[in-house]
Amino acid sequence: MATTQSQAVADRLTALTGHRVRLAGVTTLGDVSRAHLTQLGGTGVFVNELRSRLIGGEIDFAVHSLKDLPTRQDEQVVIAAIPPRDDPRDALVGTAKFSDLAPGARVGTGSPRRVAQLRMLRPDLEYVAIRGNADTRIGKVTSGELDAVVLAAAGLGRIGREAEISQVFEIDEMLPAPGQGALAVECRADRHDLIELLGVLDDPETRAAVTAERSVLAALEAGCAAPVGAFASGDGHILSLTAAVVAVDGLRSVRTSTSGPTPAAMDLGRELAAAMIAEGAGTLMGEQAH
Ligand SMILES: NCc1[nH]cc(CCC(=O)O)c1CC(=O)O
Numbered sequence: 001m002a003t004t005q006s007q008a009v010a011d012r013l014t015a016l017t018g019h020r021v022r023l024a025g026v027t028t029l030g031d032v033s034r035a036h037l038t039q040l041g042g043t044g045v046f047v048n049e050l051r052s053r054l055i056g057g058e059i060d061f062a063v064h065s066l067k068d069l070p071t072r073q074d075e076q077v078v079i080a081a082i083p084p085r086d087d088p089r090d091a092l093v094g095t096a097k098f099s100d101l102a103p104g105a106r107v108g109t110g111s112p113r114r115v116a117q118l119r120m121l122r123p124d125l126e127y128v129a130i131r132g133n134a135d136t137r138i139g140k141v142t143s144g145e146l147d148a149v150v151l152a153a154a155g156l157g158r159i160g161r162e163a164e165i166s167q168v169f170e171i172d173e174m175l176p177a178p179g180q181g182a183l184a185v186e187c188r189a190d191r192h193d194l195i196e197l198l199g200v201l202d203d204p205e206t207r208a209a210v211t212a213e214r215s216v217l218a219a220l221e222a223g224c225a226a227p228v229g230a231f232a233s234g235d236g237h238i239l240s241l242t243a244a245v246v247a248v249d250g251l252r253s254v255r256t257s258t259s260g261p262t263p264a265a266m267d268l269g270r271e272l273a274a275a276m277i278a279e280g281a282g283t284l285m286g287e288q289a290h
Helices: 002-017 044-055 112-121 134-142 153-158 192-201 204-219 262-278 281-286
Strands: 061-065 077-081 090-094 106-108 126-128 148-152 165-168 183-188 228-234 238-246 253-261
Touching: 002 061, 002 153, 002 183, 002 192, 044 061, 044 077, 044 183, 077 192, 090 134, 090 153, 106 134, 112 126, 112 228, 112 238, 134 148, 148 153, 153 165, 183 192, 204 228, 204 238, 204 262, 228 262, 238 262, 238 281, 253 262, 253 281, 262 281
Parallel strands: 106 126, 106 148
Antiparallel strands: 061 183, 077 183, 090 148, 090 165, 228 238, 238 253
Protein backbone atom coordinates (compact mmCIF):
# COMPACT_ATOMS: atom_id res chain seq x y z
CA MET A 1 0.00 0.00 0.00
CA ALA A 2 2.79 2.44 0.93
CA THR A 3 4.59 1.79 -2.36
CA THR A 4 1.47 2.18 -4.48
CA GLN A 5 0.39 5.41 -2.86
CA SER A 6 3.90 6.87 -2.95
CA GLN A 7 4.24 5.96 -6.63
CA ALA A 8 0.89 7.60 -7.40
CA VAL A 9 2.02 10.82 -5.71
CA ALA A 10 5.36 10.65 -7.54
CA ASP A 11 3.64 10.18 -10.92
CA ARG A 12 1.29 13.07 -10.27
CA LEU A 13 4.19 15.34 -9.32
CA THR A 14 6.05 14.38 -12.49
CA ALA A 15 2.93 14.99 -14.59
CA LEU A 16 2.38 18.43 -13.06
CA THR A 17 5.96 19.70 -12.77
CA GLY A 18 8.13 17.57 -15.07
CA HIS A 19 10.38 16.64 -12.15
CA ARG A 20 11.39 13.01 -12.06
CA VAL A 21 10.97 11.20 -8.73
CA ARG A 22 12.81 8.13 -7.51
CA LEU A 23 11.17 6.01 -4.80
CA ALA A 24 13.25 5.05 -1.78
CA GLY A 25 11.58 2.17 0.06
CA VAL A 26 11.78 2.37 3.85
CA THR A 27 10.83 -0.51 6.12
CA THR A 28 9.63 0.61 9.52
CA LEU A 29 9.26 -1.14 12.86
CA GLY A 30 5.50 -1.09 12.29
CA ASP A 31 6.00 -3.22 9.18
CA VAL A 32 8.24 -5.88 10.72
CA SER A 33 7.09 -6.18 14.34
CA ARG A 34 4.40 -8.66 15.30
CA ALA A 35 3.58 -6.71 18.45
CA HIS A 36 0.24 -4.98 18.66
CA LEU A 37 0.42 -1.40 17.38
CA THR A 38 -0.67 0.00 20.72
CA GLN A 39 2.40 -1.66 22.29
CA LEU A 40 4.69 -0.06 19.73
CA GLY A 41 3.40 3.39 20.63
CA GLY A 42 0.73 3.65 17.98
CA THR A 43 1.03 4.28 14.27
CA GLY A 44 3.77 6.86 14.97
CA VAL A 45 6.07 3.89 14.33
CA PHE A 46 5.41 4.19 10.59
CA VAL A 47 5.97 7.91 10.59
CA ASN A 48 9.05 8.41 12.76
CA GLU A 49 11.37 6.38 10.57
CA LEU A 50 10.41 8.39 7.49
CA ARG A 51 10.76 11.68 9.35
CA SER A 52 14.25 10.87 10.54
CA ARG A 53 15.27 10.24 6.92
CA LEU A 54 13.73 13.54 5.88
CA ILE A 55 15.54 15.40 8.62
CA GLY A 56 18.78 13.58 7.80
CA GLY A 57 18.42 14.65 4.16
CA GLU A 58 18.37 11.08 2.79
CA ILE A 59 15.00 11.67 1.14
CA ASP A 60 13.37 14.90 -0.10
CA PHE A 61 9.77 14.14 0.76
CA ALA A 62 7.70 11.40 2.34
CA VAL A 63 4.18 10.13 1.65
CA HIS A 64 2.17 9.07 4.71
CA SER A 65 -1.37 7.87 5.23
CA LEU A 66 -2.69 10.96 6.95
CA LYS A 67 -4.57 9.00 9.58
CA ASP A 68 -1.28 7.54 10.81
CA LEU A 69 0.21 10.98 11.54
CA PRO A 70 0.21 11.99 15.21
CA THR A 71 -1.80 15.21 15.65
CA ARG A 72 1.16 17.00 17.21
CA GLN A 73 3.23 18.28 14.29
CA ASP A 74 7.01 17.82 14.46
CA GLU A 75 8.40 21.34 13.92
CA GLN A 76 11.27 20.16 11.72
CA VAL A 77 8.86 18.97 9.02
CA VAL A 78 5.75 20.38 7.32
CA ILE A 79 2.84 18.85 5.44
CA ALA A 80 3.54 20.47 2.09
CA ALA A 81 0.53 18.89 0.38
CA ILE A 82 -2.65 16.95 1.11
CA PRO A 83 -3.83 15.48 -2.22
CA PRO A 84 -7.51 14.88 -3.04
CA ARG A 85 -8.92 12.27 -0.72
CA ASP A 86 -9.85 8.73 -1.75
CA ASP A 87 -12.89 6.92 -0.35
CA PRO A 88 -12.87 7.73 3.40
CA ARG A 89 -15.17 4.84 4.39
CA ASP A 90 -14.52 1.53 6.11
CA ALA A 91 -15.20 -1.67 4.22
CA LEU A 92 -16.05 -5.25 5.07
CA VAL A 93 -14.18 -8.05 3.36
CA GLY A 94 -16.06 -11.20 4.11
CA THR A 95 -18.30 -14.04 3.22
CA ALA A 96 -21.49 -11.96 3.46
CA LYS A 97 -22.82 -8.48 4.04
CA PHE A 98 -22.52 -7.34 7.66
CA SER A 99 -26.24 -7.70 8.39
CA ASP A 100 -26.23 -11.22 6.88
CA LEU A 101 -23.42 -12.62 9.05
CA ALA A 102 -24.71 -15.38 11.34
CA PRO A 103 -24.87 -14.64 15.09
CA GLY A 104 -21.51 -15.43 16.66
CA ALA A 105 -19.62 -14.91 13.39
CA ARG A 106 -15.98 -13.90 13.91
CA VAL A 107 -15.02 -10.44 12.64
CA GLY A 108 -11.40 -9.28 12.71
CA THR A 109 -10.13 -5.76 13.29
CA GLY A 110 -7.36 -4.23 15.36
CA SER A 111 -9.01 -0.86 15.73
CA PRO A 112 -10.90 0.09 18.92
CA ARG A 113 -12.85 2.65 16.86
CA ARG A 114 -14.07 -0.05 14.49
CA VAL A 115 -14.85 -2.62 17.20
CA ALA A 116 -16.82 -0.09 19.22
CA GLN A 117 -18.96 0.99 16.28
CA LEU A 118 -19.42 -2.54 14.95
CA ARG A 119 -20.58 -3.67 18.40
CA MET A 120 -23.21 -0.95 18.35
CA LEU A 121 -24.56 -2.33 15.07
CA ARG A 122 -24.15 -6.04 15.82
CA PRO A 123 -23.58 -6.83 19.51
CA ASP A 124 -24.14 -10.51 18.69
CA LEU A 125 -20.92 -11.01 16.71
CA GLU A 126 -17.49 -11.94 18.02
CA TYR A 127 -14.76 -9.35 17.44
CA VAL A 128 -11.22 -10.62 17.14
CA ALA A 129 -8.14 -8.39 17.46
CA ILE A 130 -5.87 -8.80 14.43
CA ARG A 131 -2.79 -7.09 13.01
CA GLY A 132 -0.64 -7.29 9.95
CA ASN A 133 -0.92 -5.81 6.49
CA ALA A 134 -4.10 -5.96 4.43
CA ASP A 135 -3.05 -9.16 2.64
CA THR A 136 -2.48 -10.94 5.97
CA ARG A 137 -5.85 -9.76 7.25
CA ILE A 138 -7.77 -10.76 4.15
CA GLY A 139 -5.94 -14.09 4.27
CA LYS A 140 -7.70 -14.88 7.56
CA VAL A 141 -11.03 -14.74 5.72
CA THR A 142 -9.79 -16.79 2.79
CA SER A 143 -8.45 -19.45 5.17
CA GLY A 144 -11.75 -19.59 7.06
CA GLU A 145 -10.20 -18.47 10.36
CA LEU A 146 -12.49 -15.42 10.34
CA ASP A 147 -15.83 -14.69 8.69
CA ALA A 148 -14.95 -11.10 7.86
CA VAL A 149 -12.40 -8.33 8.42
CA VAL A 150 -12.86 -4.58 8.35
CA LEU A 151 -10.36 -2.38 6.52
CA ALA A 152 -10.24 1.08 5.00
CA ALA A 153 -11.80 1.12 1.52
CA ALA A 154 -9.01 3.44 0.32
CA GLY A 155 -6.29 1.01 1.34
CA LEU A 156 -8.07 -1.88 -0.39
CA GLY A 157 -8.37 0.22 -3.53
CA ARG A 158 -4.68 1.08 -3.46
CA ILE A 159 -3.66 -2.58 -3.31
CA GLY A 160 -6.16 -3.52 -6.02
CA ARG A 161 -8.38 -5.67 -3.83
CA GLU A 162 -11.59 -3.65 -3.86
CA ALA A 163 -13.31 -6.53 -5.69
CA GLU A 164 -13.22 -8.47 -2.40
CA ILE A 165 -15.29 -5.87 -0.53
CA SER A 166 -18.64 -7.37 0.46
CA GLN A 167 -19.96 -4.11 1.88
CA VAL A 168 -18.85 -0.51 2.30
CA PHE A 169 -20.13 1.03 5.55
CA GLU A 170 -21.91 4.34 5.16
CA ILE A 171 -20.40 7.26 7.08
CA ASP A 172 -23.57 7.42 9.21
CA GLU A 173 -23.23 3.87 10.51
CA MET A 174 -19.47 3.82 10.89
CA LEU A 175 -17.55 7.08 11.29
CA PRO A 176 -14.10 6.79 9.74
CA ALA A 177 -10.86 7.61 11.53
CA PRO A 178 -9.86 11.28 11.26
CA GLY A 179 -7.95 11.67 7.99
CA GLN A 180 -8.86 8.23 6.66
CA GLY A 181 -8.45 7.94 2.90
CA ALA A 182 -6.20 11.00 2.69
CA LEU A 183 -2.44 11.23 2.20
CA ALA A 184 0.09 13.70 3.58
CA VAL A 185 3.19 14.74 1.65
CA GLU A 186 5.79 15.84 4.14
CA CYS A 187 9.14 17.57 3.71
CA ARG A 188 11.66 19.45 5.82
CA ALA A 189 10.39 22.78 7.11
CA ASP A 190 13.47 24.62 5.82
CA ARG A 191 13.10 23.46 2.19
CA HIS A 192 11.10 26.44 0.99
CA ASP A 193 11.48 25.79 -2.75
CA LEU A 194 10.42 22.19 -2.31
CA ILE A 195 7.41 23.17 -0.20
CA GLU A 196 6.30 25.44 -3.03
CA LEU A 197 6.86 22.75 -5.66
CA LEU A 198 4.92 20.11 -3.70
CA GLY A 199 2.11 22.62 -3.19
CA VAL A 200 0.76 21.75 -6.66
CA LEU A 201 -0.43 18.45 -5.17
CA ASP A 202 -2.50 20.12 -2.47
CA ASP A 203 -6.31 19.95 -2.45
CA PRO A 204 -7.60 22.77 -0.20
CA GLU A 205 -10.98 21.13 0.34
CA THR A 206 -9.41 17.88 1.58
CA ARG A 207 -6.97 19.87 3.70
CA ALA A 208 -9.81 21.76 5.38
CA ALA A 209 -11.81 18.57 6.03
CA VAL A 210 -8.93 16.65 7.57
CA THR A 211 -7.83 19.70 9.55
CA ALA A 212 -11.26 19.80 11.22
CA GLU A 213 -11.21 16.03 11.86
CA ARG A 214 -7.72 16.03 13.32
CA SER A 215 -8.49 19.07 15.41
CA VAL A 216 -11.23 17.05 17.16
CA LEU A 217 -8.72 14.28 17.87
CA ALA A 218 -6.10 16.72 19.18
CA ALA A 219 -8.60 18.56 21.40
CA LEU A 220 -9.80 15.24 22.84
CA GLU A 221 -6.13 14.46 23.48
CA ALA A 222 -6.72 11.16 21.75
CA GLY A 223 -4.46 9.22 19.41
CA CYS A 224 -4.92 6.93 16.45
CA ALA A 225 -5.77 4.03 18.77
CA ALA A 226 -8.66 5.88 20.43
CA PRO A 227 -12.27 4.93 19.66
CA VAL A 228 -12.78 8.29 17.96
CA GLY A 229 -14.36 8.72 14.55
CA ALA A 230 -14.61 12.03 12.70
CA PHE A 231 -15.61 13.05 9.22
CA ALA A 232 -15.92 16.44 7.54
CA SER A 233 -16.93 17.45 4.05
CA GLY A 234 -17.81 20.72 2.46
CA ASP A 235 -18.86 22.65 -0.61
CA GLY A 236 -15.85 24.99 -0.59
CA HIS A 237 -17.52 27.47 1.74
CA ILE A 238 -19.20 25.58 4.54
CA LEU A 239 -17.71 22.55 6.23
CA SER A 240 -19.92 19.96 7.99
CA LEU A 241 -18.23 17.96 10.71
CA THR A 242 -19.45 14.92 12.68
CA ALA A 243 -17.46 13.18 15.39
CA ALA A 244 -18.09 10.36 17.82
CA VAL A 245 -16.45 8.71 20.79
CA VAL A 246 -17.74 5.21 21.36
CA ALA A 247 -17.11 3.00 24.38
CA VAL A 248 -15.50 -0.26 23.24
CA ASP A 249 -18.38 -2.21 24.76
CA GLY A 250 -20.51 -0.51 22.09
CA LEU A 251 -23.11 0.46 24.67
CA ARG A 252 -22.49 4.16 25.09
CA SER A 253 -21.37 6.86 22.69
CA VAL A 254 -21.16 10.61 22.35
CA ARG A 255 -21.85 11.78 18.83
CA THR A 256 -22.17 15.38 17.67
CA SER A 257 -22.25 17.40 14.47
CA THR A 258 -21.61 21.00 13.56
CA SER A 259 -20.92 23.17 10.55
CA GLY A 260 -19.13 26.43 9.91
CA PRO A 261 -17.02 28.40 7.46
CA THR A 262 -14.30 26.29 5.80
CA PRO A 263 -11.40 28.61 6.76
CA ALA A 264 -12.31 28.06 10.43
CA ALA A 265 -11.80 24.27 10.15
CA MET A 266 -9.42 24.11 13.10
CA ASP A 267 -11.77 26.02 15.43
CA LEU A 268 -14.72 23.95 14.26
CA GLY A 269 -12.98 20.76 15.39
CA ARG A 270 -11.86 22.27 18.67
CA GLU A 271 -15.37 23.52 19.48
CA LEU A 272 -16.95 20.21 18.60
CA ALA A 273 -14.49 18.40 20.87
CA ALA A 274 -15.35 20.80 23.72
CA ALA A 275 -19.04 20.06 23.22
CA MET A 276 -18.28 16.31 23.22
CA ILE A 277 -16.30 16.60 26.45
CA ALA A 278 -19.25 18.46 28.00
CA GLU A 279 -21.39 15.46 27.03
CA GLY A 280 -19.02 13.01 28.73
CA ALA A 281 -16.63 12.02 25.92
CA GLY A 282 -13.64 12.38 28.25
CA THR A 283 -15.09 9.85 30.68
CA LEU A 284 -15.80 7.38 27.89
CA MET A 285 -12.21 7.61 26.66
CA GLY A 286 -10.74 7.58 30.16
CA GLU A 287 -12.33 4.20 30.74
CA GLN A 288 -10.23 2.67 27.99
CA ALA A 289 -6.95 4.45 28.77
CA HIS A 290 -5.59 1.48 30.77
N1 LIG B 1 -3.39 2.00 10.25
C1 LIG B 1 -2.99 1.41 9.03
C2 LIG B 1 -3.55 2.11 7.85
N2 LIG B 1 -3.18 3.36 7.56
C3 LIG B 1 -3.91 3.78 6.46
C4 LIG B 1 -4.72 2.73 6.06
C5 LIG B 1 -5.67 2.73 4.94
C6 LIG B 1 -5.62 3.86 3.96
C7 LIG B 1 -6.09 5.17 4.48
O1 LIG B 1 -6.92 5.27 5.38
O2 LIG B 1 -5.62 6.19 3.94
C8 LIG B 1 -4.49 1.66 6.92
C9 LIG B 1 -5.11 0.32 6.86
C10 LIG B 1 -6.55 0.28 7.28
O3 LIG B 1 -6.99 1.07 8.14
O4 LIG B 1 -7.29 -0.57 6.77
